[in-house]
Structure formats: structure tokens, C-alpha cells
Amino acid sequence: MVINTRYLARTFHGLEEAAEICLKCGVCCVVKGYGCPAQYDGQFTPRHTYVYDCLGHDDPTSNPNIWQCVSCHKCEEMCPYEVSPVAFIEAMKIWALEEGHAPDSIIGEIEQVVNTGYAFPLTANTERQRQQLGLEPIRANENLKAIAKETGLLELLGRHRK
């Protein structure tokens, strides 16, 4: 398959080359009982599968469909040519986050983890249930902010905050 990542701007450890040997056989997506879950989106068909859409997009990092990938690895397990679409799509997500293309659901979760140490919001209802069950209360943990500052993640989030 002809792919359109910006070769000169950046390489992803040979992922583009791996994606290029995709023969568009469709096995990763058309086997319903086992293949790609994102193929269930009505916009994809056996002739234009989810994986073709991600690998062959004109600008893969701004393609909103990359965020449908659930990293289940089924595509790479099914591929008869050892292409790893999941690795390619994950690489595009990293790049997309840097460029400010990540959806709010992703940004919100990242901020939630960095600020509280939990990926899911703590609620009063949770606390009531934990009390009823005899479980100790949950305490937010703010230790991750220092790590996120060091890695540049905080700066990245600040840059793209609307």
C-alpha cells in the first residue's frame, strides 16, 4: 500500500516500510469474529477497511479515525505478511498528540491521571459505596505531576489547552 507519512520529517523505526508491504488483503479487518473491532464503524467496508484508512490517509496524524484503535493487536496477529498496523497507528497517535490533534477524551484522561493519579474521576457516590463495603477511602495522588513535568508532558498539555 502507498502510505503518505512525512518520511523526511520523521521516521518511526521502520514502521512506514512495514506499512508499505501491506498488500491490502483485508484479512485483519474483514474476519468479523476475530478481526479489528474498529471495522464495526459503518464508514468502513471490505474495500475500504479501517486499517487501509489509517495506513493510506493523506495526513495520518490528523485522521480522526486513528483514535478508534483499541490496541487489541488483532491486526498484527492476523496479518499474513507481518505488518503491524497497531504499531503504525500508535506511532501516529504520539505524533498527533504533539501536534494538537488528540481528542478531548484523551486530553481529559491524561490530565486526570497526572492531577489525581487515577484515570477515572473520584465521586461522592464511590466513597459512599466504599464505606458500605468496608473499604478504605481513596486518596488522590499528586506525585505524577513531577514526572509529567520532567518528560515535557505538562508543557505539551499547556500548549494545546484551548
Add this chain to the structure above:
Amino acid sequence: MRYSFFRGCFIPVRLPHIEMLAMKLLPEFGVELAPVEGFTCCPEPIGFTVNHPLTGLAVSARNLSLAEEQGHDIITLCNGCTYTLKLANETLKSDLELRNKVNKLLSETGHQYRGTVKVRHFAEVLVDTVGLDKVNKKAEMPLEGLKVASHTGCHLLSPPEVMGFDDPQVPVKLDLMMEAIGATALDYSYKTQCCGWTLRNYGDRNASYTLLGDKLRAMRSAGADSVNVVCPQCLNQFDTGQMMAGRALKLDFKLPALFYLQYLALAMGYSLDEVWYRRHKVKDPGFEEKLGRILA
């Protein structure tokens, strides 16, 4: 067997009854759960680690180092936590350059990753360490006649060379776990298809309902009374997700989903109320009645 107890996020925040059951049941099999002060989110693989891997690895390394300081392997109750922590452990054990980089990031937190512990999902511990013969012996109220469709979940299976739990294309261990407590394990088409939780939360909601509908119909056709899962997100999808998909697709049946520890508790003499089944969204009188007869 003493393990550092990694509760994760989703279970303590959304499904605390599973945490309670783990703390009550696992010690009965000699699996001691040591509390750890300061564990955070693993972090969640699809929303976090995939998108900023360096921070994700550093957060995982911090969690792993807390268990290292305690001197125990980690036990989890969640496929996502297992996936994140096993992948991070594998990466940091094999890539020394990256390990040094991550340890530098951790230096201010006072922790260092050394690569001395393993990460185990509780299902892996029950099957491979405790042994299903011991599980079988504790099942004094075997669930004889209950037909259960098990769903292992993507992130406990793949990539198999890291997860090391079961064959991702022909998983059997959850079926063996159900048989060990007397239930009938069912084979069904779509058995290895994803539950759709991640798709519902980060992708296309309707696609997730269609997918779940296919799975549920296949389970129903195989004769299932209920669904068995070992992952909190899968439980949420088969429960809350099923309620939503049921409305969207106009499904004319309900298939209650229980976490394996709930089935185990029932087989050890707990009632449906004591496993907090009433907290679930999808309840079915047919299932309740059948279970009532089995446990009578």
C-alpha cells in the same frame, strides 16, 4: 504467596464490590494481598501510555518500584493494568538505555526501577500458581448446570509473548476456571472479539454497540445463562454497555455479566446479594431463578 496488591483505578472507583471480593476470597487460596501506599493508575494504556509512552513508562516504573521496595510480585484485577505493567516491565528489563532515562526521571520521586518483580493477573495466579484443583476443592456449592460464556478480553491475551496467559486465538483458561467451580463452559463464535469498551469510550459508540450485539447474540445462541469476565472494563461493557446497546439495537434478551470472583464467591456459598449482583445494571429473572435452584 504474598503479592503487592495493585487495585488499579477502575475497580476502586467504579466497581468497589470486586475489590471487596478479591480481599475476602483470594486469601482463602493462600494468596495474601499486601497493601501498598502510593500506587497510582498503571497508567491506563489506550488513553495515556500509547499517546505519551515516556511518561507512561515512568509512571509504570514508579508503580513497579513500589512493589520492588516491598519485595513482592504484583497481583492485579484488571486486564488493562496487567497489559500496561507487563509491557513496561518487559521494555524496561530489556532496554537498559531507556531504563536509565526513566530512572533519571524518577530520581526526584525517591524511587528507582530495578526490574526485580513480576506482574500477575489474578486469573493467572489462580490457574498457574494456586492450581484449579484447589479452586475446585473450595467450590462447595458447585454451579452445576449453569451455562456460562467466558470472555477473556484483548489485553490479557495480546501480545502473547508478553502477556503469557493463554492462546489469543483459542483461549481456554477461563473455561477451565468456570469448569473448576462446576459450571458448563460454552464455546461460541466471536469468542475472541473485543468487548468494545475502549471503542465506546474513545471511538465510535454505535460501532461498539453493533459489535457487542454480535457477541451477545452469539453467546445467547450458544445457550448462555450469563457471561464471565476477568476485567473491570469488560464487566462495565457487558453490563452498562449491554444496557445501552440493548436500547440502541432493541435486543430482546438480557445476559447478566459477572466477574469471575463473583462466580467463585457463589460457588463458595455467598448469595447473589452478597456478591452485589443487585448493583449491576443488567439483571435477568431467568438467570436468578436458575441460580437459585442450583444453589438451593
